[in-house]
Amino acid sequence: MRLRYREGAAARAFIYGGLFWMFLGMLFGLFAALLMVWPDLIVGLPVLEYFTFGRVRPVHTNLVLFGWLTGAYFATLFYMTPRVVGSKLWSEGLGVFAAVLHNLALALTTVSLLAGGNVGREYAETPWYIKWIITATFLLVAVNLFMTVKNRTEKGELYVSAWYFLGALVTTPIIYAIGNQFLLPQNPVRGVNDAILNWFYGHNILGYWFTPVGVGAVYYLLPKLTGNPIYSHKLSMIGFWSIFWVYGPTGAHHLVNGPVPYWVQTIAIAFSVMLIIPVWTVVTNFYGTMKGKWHLVRDSVPLKFLTTAIVFYFITCFQGPMQSLRSVSAITHFTNWVVGHAHVALLGTFSFIMYAAIYYMLPRLTGRAIYSKALQEWHFHLSLWGFLLMFVDLTIAGLVQGAFWAQNQSANFIEGVAMMRPYYILRAISGAVIILGQVVFGWNVFKTVTAGKPFETGQAAGEVAPAQAAQPAGA
Amino acid sequence: MLHRNAALVALGAFLLLSFAIAVTVALPLMQEELYAADEATPQYSELALKGKQIYQREGCFYCHTQQVRTIPNDAAFQGPNKRPSRPSDYANDNPVLLGTERTGPDLKFVGDRLPSKDWHIGHLKNPRAYDPRSIMPSYAHLPEEELEALAEYLISLRDWSVKPLQQPERLADLTEEDLPEEFRSLQNPLAGDLQRAVAIAEPIVAQSCVACHGQDLRGKQLTERVKSADWYERAQVRSEQFLYWAITVGSKEGMPGWERSLTEEQRWALATYIKNIQQIRP
Numbered sequence A: 001m002r003l004r005y006r007e008g009a010a011a012r013a014f015i016y017g018g019l020f021w022m023f024l025g026m027l028f029g030l031f032a033a034l035l036m037v038w039p040d041l042i043v044g045l046p047v048l049e050y051f052t053f054g055r056v057r058p059v060h061t062n063l064v065l066f067g068w069l070t071g072a073y074f075a076t077l078f079y080m081t082p083r084v085v086g087s088k089l090w091s092e093g094l095g096v097f098a099a100v101l102h103n104l105a106l107a108l109t110t111v112s113l114l115a116g117g118n119v120g121r122e123y124a125e126t127p128w129y130i131k132w133i134i135t136a137t138f139l140l141v142a143v144n145l146f147m148t149v150k151n152r153t154e155k156g157e158l159y160v161s162a163w164y165f166l167g168a169l170v171t172t173p174i175i176y177a178i179g180n181q182f183l184l185p186q187n188p189v190r191g192v193n194d195a196i197l198n199w200f201y202g203h204n205i206l207g208y209w210f211t212p213v214g215v216g217a218v219y220y221l222l223p224k225l226t227g228n229p230i231y232s233h234k235l236s237m238i239g240f241w242s243i244f245w246v247y248g249p250t251g252a253h254h255l256v257n258g259p260v261p262y263w264v265q266t267i268a269i270a271f272s273v274m275l276i277i278p279v280w281t282v283v284t285n286f287y288g289t290m291k292g293k294w295h296l297v298r299d300s301v302p303l304k305f306l307t308t309a310i311v312f313y314f315i316t317c318f319q320g321p322m323q324s325l326r327s328v329s330a331i332t333h334f335t336n337w338v339v340g341h342a343h344v345a346l347l348g349t350f351s352f353i354m355y356a357a358i359y360y361m362l363p364r365l366t367g368r369a370i371y372s373k374a375l376q377e378w379h380f381h382l383s384l385w386g387f388l389l390m391f392v393d394l395t396i397a398g399l400v401q402g403a404f405w406a407q408n409q410s411a412n413f414i415e416g417v418a419m420m421r422p423y424y425i426l427r428a429i430s431g432a433v434i435i436l437g438q439v440v441f442g443w444n445v446f447k448t449v450t451a452g453k454p455f456e457t458g459q460a461a462g463e464v465a466p467a468q469a470a471q472p473a474g475a
Numbered sequence B: 001m002l003h004r005n006a007a008l009v010a011l012g013a014f015l016l017l018s019f020a021i022a023v024t025v026a027l028p029l030m031q032e033e034l035y036a037a038d039e040a041t042p043q044y045s046e047l048a049l050k051g052k053q054i055y056q057r058e059g060c061f062y063c064h065t066q067q068v069r070t071i072p073n074d075a076a077f078q079g080p081n082k083r084p085s086r087p088s089d090y091a092n093d094n095p096v097l098l099g100t101e102r103t104g105p106d107l108k109f110v111g112d113r114l115p116s117k118d119w120h121i122g123h124l125k126n127p128r129a130y131d132p133r134s135i136m137p138s139y140a141h142l143p144e145e146e147l148e149a150l151a152e153y154l155i156s157l158r159d160w161s162v163k164p165l166q167q168p169e170r171l172a173d174l175t176e177e178d179l180p181e182e183f184r185s186l187q188n189p190l191a192g193d194l195q196r197a198v199a200i201a202e203p204i205v206a207q208s209c210v211a212c213h214g215q216d217l218r219g220k221q222l223t224e225r226v227k228s229a230d231w232y233e234r235a236q237v238r239s240e241q242f243l244y245w246a247i248t249v250g251s252k253e254g255m256p257g258w259e260r261s262l263t264e265e266q267r268w269a270l271a272t273y274i275k276n277i278q279q280i281r282p
Helices: A009-037 A053-087 A092-114 A129-152 A160-179 A192-227 A231-244 A248-255 A262-276 A276-289 A294-300 A300-326 A325-330 A336-366 A373-408 A414-421 A419-452 B005-030 B045-056 B074-078 B117-125 B144-155 B193-214 B231-235 B240-250 B264-275
Strands: none
Touching: A009 A053, A009 A092, A009 A231, A009 A336, A009 A419, A053 A092, A053 A129, A053 A160, A053 A192, A053 A336, A053 B144, A092 A129, A092 B005, A129 A160, A129 A231, A129 A325, A129 B005, A160 A192, A160 B005, A192 A248, A192 A276, A192 A300, A192 A336, A192 B005, A231 A248, A231 A276, A231 B264, A248 A262, A248 A300, A248 B005, A262 A276, A262 A373, A262 B005, A276 A300, A294 A300, A294 B231, A300 A325, A300 A336, A325 B240, A336 A373, A373 A414, A373 A419, B117 B144, B193 B240, B193 B264, B231 B264, B240 B264
16 A cells, blocks of 8 residues: 655644654653752652652653754754755655654653663763664655755755755764764763763754754745845855854863863864854844844744744853853853753744744644634743743852852852752743643644634735745745 | 755765864874773772663763862862862773763762762662752662662772772771770870860861751761761760761761861861860750
């Protein structure tokens, strides 16, 4: 029997799967946050007592990074790539198969980490056989999209989003393999080099996967939502080539002042500071594109998410280079500041971009308009204020911790732990607010798919149909 | 022109990443001194390696770093040689568990600070008995042999170029007869200056002693087997020299040895404080 999939099946599958992992991943995050407030919460409960903070935390990070964001990214790639190059997706069936593999890998990840399968490397915790499934999924997606680009009918210059997508697809598997003990059961590399490889991967998965696909999606969405062409082609080029150049050597900034050679740290710091170039270029280009269209933000929740995401992108990418400096790292490293920083990048920036992308793609994938504008607004405000509370809370907590350690040269450490309690309580509250926002989101998506009014392109507010230069082609 | 050709864009991205791989992956991998062990490098027993597995499995490294940075902020975590950690300290580690967050204290030299396995097992089971402010999870649900392995791993996290302290089993079982020869003839440099001894001792008592000995310093039941000493009771039966020795070396039962973290004067101040506790805190 030969299965035939309707257009958009792969993108839809990844959106629904991604949303499921987002809920589960965020719930694990909240659970971990509660354990920091009440460490004896699960003591003595059968089975549950095994799910201590150290087992729960990697489930949270893996599910939100690889289940939710990566799932939403695959959906974005499957939706946007054919449209920017003016062709159909090469194989919907292969895309759906990739979605099945992806969800299988995430289910195995959840079970194995809870059962104690952690191999001891951050963001590379899963056992080696799961890494093979993840790699296979990625390669299937990459082949599918490269064939899509190859089959394109428009032979003009590729749109800027496509550069980012292609760059991400070709570099990410290499980075993944290097950082995941070369996909072997046991890492052939021991000693501090193991950490150097771990952080080469841990940081570059952001630089070559989460950043480029997110930025590529904004390059697609902004002109669609505002009707403006991209502000500057030259800035697009500078932003693209400079980020693929300067991001790569920054990984060891996670080991600043640590037991790795001084030159390894210095190279990482130098390139981290240079990151300001691609980031400010891209941010300028994005806000230039908004010119004259700011009034549209009032009525368009996707634009609200995008414009705030760009602010958070600016913040996180200003923090990043500064934190890498030896003097700043001395205070902020190892503290809650860094946890806050991670959440600005992955929640405030890239998840917000994906919320906008899903609101844009879903009606075009299902033929149904978004069910409720009011629920969209609730989603935005709960996400925004919940996230801001978390960010401010963790940032202040980090400074308090860092200053306390500096003052005491780490003596009387336990007092610093005790000082964190109010911040941990606030963080758990902020997490609950964020999750509430996502419940609203999930309900809205569910109702859109099951009961949304018929959708025709161009009807939604702010979504004028553009056909100007420096625009993504296609509908 | 470049942007017309998808293959060229992909190739360009790949080449730019290759630069990063060459400089920040290949070059460090080729540095032989980054793999070299020396006399300070931990040598893990089979039991300790099993413990490391458990440490990894339970995700201890999310809250505990194992790296003492080259800055004064980390001074309290330095080992007996008063130095930051260096690449050779990790030559036998795979995976290397440097960690990225310090929700709890650094453990690179925890075996020097807390060399008692019993202390670790008791603390793993019920961290809040040792300090009510601790937010570490309880590991009482783990089988006894796993806790044993974990404790073995933790005490092997030390500077192996320095001999571990020779500790007695249980201080409570000992008498003045057991006090080593070289301690018997020591003179208390703070003798006759109680005020100064109290001034030195008081902040240390508040910071390091009350967690286990209780706010009233009358001792605390830490685990089923282990009860910390009641200072009022010990003051009656111990000489200052014995107290000084007990503070210096600690015990296998769990009293930390303070030889490396407190100066001689500070230890004498504590011994004087305990000996005169009835007078200081009636």
